[in-house]
Structure formats: structure tokens, C-alpha cells
Amino acid sequence: MIVQSLAFYLFAAILVASAVMVITARNPVHSVLFLILAFFNAAGLFVLIGAEFVAMILVIVYVGAVAVLFLFVVMMLDINFRELRVGTLQYLPIGITVGLVLLVELALVLGTWVIAPDLTTVVAAPTPTPDQVTNTHALGLLIYTRYVYLFQASGLILLIAMIGAIVLTLRSREGVRRQNISNQVSRRRDEVVAIRKVPTRGGV
Amino acid sequence: MAELWTGYAWPTIIIVLQIVAIIVPLMVGIAYLTYAERKVLAAMQLRQGPNIVGPFGLLQPMADGLKLLGKETVIPAGANRMVFVFAPMLTFLLALIAWAVIPFDDGMVLADINVGVLYLFAISSLGVYGIIMAGWASNSKYAFLGGLRSAAQMVSYEVSIGFVIITVLLCVGSLNLSDVVNAQRTVWFAIPLLPMFVVFFISALAETNRAPFDLPEGESELVGGYNVEYSAMTFALFFLGEYANMILMSAMTSILFLGGWLPPFDIAPFNWIPGPIWFALKIAFVLFVFLWVRATVPRYRYDQLMRLGWKIFLPFSLFWVVLTAGVLVTFGWLPS
Numbered sequence: 001m002i003v004q005s006l007a008f009y010l011f012a013a014i015l016v017a018s019a020v021m022v023i024t025a026r027n028p029v030h031s032v033l034f035l036i037l038a039f040f041n042a043a044g045l046f047v048l049i050g051a052e053f054v055a056m057i058l059v060i061v062y063v064g065a066v067a068v069l070f071l072f073v074v075m076m077l078d079i080n081f082r083e084l085r086v087g088t089l090q091y092l093p094i095g096i097t098v099g100l101v102l103l104v105e106l107a108l109v110l111g112t113w114v115i116a117p118d119l120t121t122v123v124a125a126p127t128p129t130p131d132q133v134t135n136t137h138a139l140g141l142l143i144y145t146r147y148v149y150l151f152q153a154s155g156l157i158l159l160i161a162m163i164g165a166i167v168l169t170l171r172s173r174e175g176v177r178r179q180n181i182s183n184q185v186s187r188r189r190d191e192v193v194a195i196r197k198v199p200t201r202g203g204v
Numbered sequence: 205m206a207e208l209w210t211g212y213a214w215p216t217i218i219i220v221l222q223i224v225a226i227i228v229p230l231m232v233g234i235a236y237l238t239y240a241e242r243k244v245l246a247a248m249q250l251r252q253g254p255n256i257v258g259p260f261g262l263l264q265p266m267a268d269g270l271k272l273l274g275k276e277t278v279i280p281a282g283a284n285r286m287v288f289v290f291a292p293m294l295t296f297l298l299a300l301i302a303w304a305v306i307p308f309d310d311g312m313v314l315a316d317i318n319v320g321v322l323y324l325f326a327i328s329s330l331g332v333y334g335i336i337m338a339g340w341a342s343n344s345k346y347a348f349l350g351g352l353r354s355a356a357q358m359v360s361y362e363v364s365i366g367f368v369i370i371t372v373l374l375c376v377g378s379l380n381l382s383d384v385v386n387a388q389r390t391v392w393f394a395i396p397l398l399p400m401f402v403v404f405f406i407s408a409l410a411e412t413n414r415a416p417f418d419l420p421e422g423e424s425e426l427v428g429g430y431n432v433e434y435s436a437m438t439f440a441l442f443f444l445g446e447y448a449n450m451i452l453m454s455a456m457t458s459i460l461f462l463g464g465w466l467p468p469f470d471i472a473p474f475n476w477i478p479g480p481i482w483f484a485l486k487i488a489f490v491l492f493v494f495l496w497v498r499a500t501v502p503r504y505r506y507d508q509l510m511r512l513g514w515k516i517f518l519p520f521s522l523f524w525v526v527l528t529a530g531v532l533v534t535f536g537w538l539p540s
């Protein structure tokens with residue numbers, strides 16, 4: 001157990017420290033890199049509580065795809081952070097309110113185990129313990145049976161977001177010559193090559 | 205005290221020894237993969253290849269390594285020092301830690317985790333960071349362009365790799381790599397899933413930035429891509445990382461499609477040969493195809509690369525996932 005606790009405190013300490021660095025680092029690229037470190041340590045914490053599937057998905061989706069795009073954008077943009085800091089005080093109350101709401105909600109959810117330990121046994125679909133079924137299996141059993149409509153709905157929302165992003169960025173410019181590979185492949189010799197008899201000194 | 209010894213110290217020693225037993229052959233493999241690449245390319249281009257250092261040039265990798273060790277590490281004045289030095293280390297580290305879940309034989313694996321395939325996929329998707337960090341930290345336009353190209357390329361081809369992996373997992377019913385291999389006892393997945401095998405191999409070429417998809421380094425247009433500014437051991441770490449990734453992708457190919465440690469036929473002369481040797485032979489074969497492709501195919505243009513990834517591989521692999529799932533459900537072949 002000592003090793004587990006040590007690992008927990010290690011991951012948690014790095015997670016909190018890198019989360020602080022995300023908002024304090026001067027260089028935006030460093031911020032994103034610290035965000036990636038934070039994701040990674042969160043994945044470590046998931047592994048410690050036996051949620052290995054969630055941990056791997058966190059690394060694949062957030063670190064492997066989302067953060068790459070973040071990094072991409074942040075590197076390409078020339079953001080002036082001095083200008084951005086000007087209005088910080090103005091937004092501070094909203095930020096603090098959102099933070100407080102999140103904190104209270106987290107406390108309510110996690111506090112249930114302490115305040116009413118019996119409540120976890122009467123939930124609609126009790127979570128199977130990791131030693132009975134594997135993570136992936138347990139998640140599949142829940143998502144594709146009991147929560148299938150919610151699951152499909154979230155998929156639809158993502159699809160709509162994707163279509164929205166494509167519609168917003170798609171623009172058809174005039175005068176751009178595009179390569180059409182099927183046209184190129186289906187070209188016949190007699191359509192494009194003409195053989196002429198050229199008389200000497202006559203030209204074409 | 206005795207509990208501390210049996211509970212923590214002894215297992216730690218065992219694990220460290222196992223890690224050494226994996227890393228050392230891997231490093232030798234990387235060294236000789238560089239040699240094999242030069243020899244194979246030379247043979248295909250009717251040249252000699254390295255043949256001066258040692259018999260048949262066999263000591264050439266050692267000489268190259270010593271040369272790189274003895275050179276000076278130059279850090280450009282405009283570079284972001286921390287990220288610049290960290291990037292090659294990250295590349296090399298990620299290329300090594302993926303080997304923790306690779307099964308070399310039945311039960312011969314460092315960490316037999318339930319989500320082994322996902323772990324491999326996650327680690328290989330992280331490989332892009334080393335390159336993009338190097339490109340950005342170098343503070344040089346060629347390096348930056350190389351880094352951006354590589355990021356876009358790896359993210360694109362990861363999607364189709366993901367679908368290929370899902371197809372295989374549908375036929376296995378488990379995410380454990382040992383289960384994946386054991387599910388191929390009757391027939392290797394390369395046969396029923398042949399189109400997916402081809403898609404996976406081509407995507408693996410793109411994922412490891414190998415020819416014909418080596419645009420991130422594209423020496424004819426980007427000088428050397430993301431590693432222009434790197435020298436000596438920092439460059440060597442990128443180089444080693446790239447080759448380690450090639451070996452890793454070959455290992456993944458042989459586990460997912462070529463039956464891992466299993467012999468091709470479970471009859472007398474074949475099953476005398478131990479599993480790890482079959483596994484090594486399959487890896488060597490896939491690596492040879494990597495080199496063969498490099499000697500044969502010219503480099504893709506960037507828009508063609510993206511077109512291949514998003515407009516051909518993605519719809520095709522998505523279709524094949526649905527088809528495989530449909531066939532498995534219709535005929536009741538779903539693994540329980």
C-alpha cells in the first residue's frame with residue numbers, strides 16, 4: 001500500500017503543480033505542454049483507482065489528439081498576452097463564480113461517500129468491481145444498454161459540432177485549380193494526344 | 205525488514221532485470237537495423253553498402269555511434285533550451301516504454317495489462333510530441349515546417365490505425381495483446397482481414413515518418429525537417445527513436461496480423477522453433493518490407509498524403525469495421 005500512496009501523491013503533486021503552471025506560464029506553448037503533463041498525470045491517477053480503460057482513452061483522445069491541435073494552433077498564432085491580461089480583473093468575478101460552482105458540485109458528489117455511505121449501494125446500476133469484469137467490458141455493458149440513448153445523443157452532438165466546424169471553415173475560392181485524380185486516371189490517349197503530319201517549313 | 209525485501213526490493217530487482225533484458229536486445233536491434241537499411245538499400249541499388257569497418261562492415265553502427273558521441277552538442281542561440289533538449293529525450297523514451305506490453309511468447313511479457321492494445325496506441329500517438337516540440341523549439345523555419353507537417357500527418361493516419369485496431373479487436377474480443385495472439389491460432393488475421401492489414405502497414409509507414417511519407421524530414425525541400433538544428437547525441441536520440449518506432453510498429457503488425465509468436469503451421473518442424481524466434485523473424489520480415497518500400501516508392505506530395513489518409517483510408521477502414529461487425533454478428537462468430 002505504501003507504494004500506491006507514494007504513487008498517488010507523486011501523480012497528484014505533479015498534476016496540481018502543472019495545472020498551476022498552465023495558468024502562470026508566460027509562454028503559451030509552455031502552458032500547453034504543462035496541460036499535457038497534467039493530462040498525463042490524471043491518466044496515472046485513473047490507473048491507480050483501477051480505471052485503466054478511462055486512463056488510456058484520456059491519453060489517446062486528449063493527449064494524442066486534442067492537445068496536439070491545441071499546440072498546433074498556439075504555435076501558429078502570435079498571441080500577445082500583455083493585451084489579453086488587460087481585462088483580467090473584469091472577468092475575475094465570473095471566473096471565481098464558475099470555479100466555486102464546480103468546487104461545490106465536486107464536494108457534493110464526492111462527499112456522498114462520507115455523508116451517506118449507504119447511498120452508493122442503491123444506485124440504479126451498481127458499478128461492478130474491477131476484479132469481476134474488465135473495465136472495458138463493464139463500460140460496454142452500461143453504455144450500450146442502459147445509457148444507449150444518452151450515448152447516441154452525445155455522439156449526435158459531436159457530429160453536429162463537426163459539421164458546424166466544417167461549414168464555418170469551408171470556403172470555395174474562385175480560380176483555384178484542384179487536382180481531380182479520377183479525371184486524371186480516366187484520361188484517354190486519343191482525347192489528349194493528336195498526331196499531325198507537319199510539312200517541312202510549313203509549321204502546324 | 206524481510207517483508208520489505210520480499211515485498212518491494214526483490215520484485216523491483218526482477219523488474220529492472222526484465223527491463224534490461226528487453227532494452228539491450230532492442231538497442232542492438234536498432235543499431236543493426238541502421239546497418240540493414242544501408243545494406244538492403246545498397247543491394248537494391250547495386251552498390252556495396254558499408255563494408256569497411258569490421259567484417260562485411262558489421263561494426264559500422266558502433267563506429268557511427270562513437271562518432272556521434274564524440275561530437276559537440278550545438279544548441280542554437282534562438283532556441284528554447286529546455287524544450288529543445290527535452291524533445292529528443294521524449295522521442296526516445298516513448299519509443300522504449302511501449303515495449304512494456306509486447307508479448308514475446310505465451311506469458312513472456314513485462315506488463316500483461318488488460319488494455320495492452322490501447323496502451324500501444326496511446327504511446328504511439330504521443331510520438332508526435334517529440335517532433336513537434338523539436339520543430340518549435342529550434343526556432344527555425346525548416347524545423348518548424350517539418351514539425352507541423354509531422355503533426356498533421358500523424359494525427360491523420362492515427363484515425364485509420366484506430367479503426368484497423370478496432371476491426372482486429374472485434375475478431376478477438378479482448379484488448380489484451382496475448383489474447384490477440386492466441387486468437388490467431390487457427391488463422392492469422394492477415395488472411396481474413398487482408399485489406400485492413402495493407403491499410404495498417406501503409407498507415408504504419410506514415411506514423412513512423414518513413415518513406416514514401418517522410419515529408420517531415422523531406423531533405424529535398426526542408427533541408428532535414430524537424431531535426432535540422434540538432435547535432436551529436438540529441439540528433440542520435442531522434443534517429444534511435446525513429447528506428448525503435450519502426451521496430452515497434454513491425455512488432456505491432458506481427459502481433460495484430462501475423463500471429464505474434466505463433467508458428468505459421470502448428471506441425472513438427474515449425475513448432476520446434478521457440479516463439480520469440482518466430483516473433484523476431486516476423487518483425488525482421490516486416491522491417492525488410494519497410495526498407496523495400498523506401499528503396500522503391502518515390503515520396504508523396506503533401507496534399508496527396510492527406511487525401512490518402514482522410515479520403516481513402518478513413519472511409520474504407522470505417523466501412524470495413526461495419527462489414528466485419530456485420531459478418532461476425534450475422535454468422536454468430538462473435539467471440540464471447
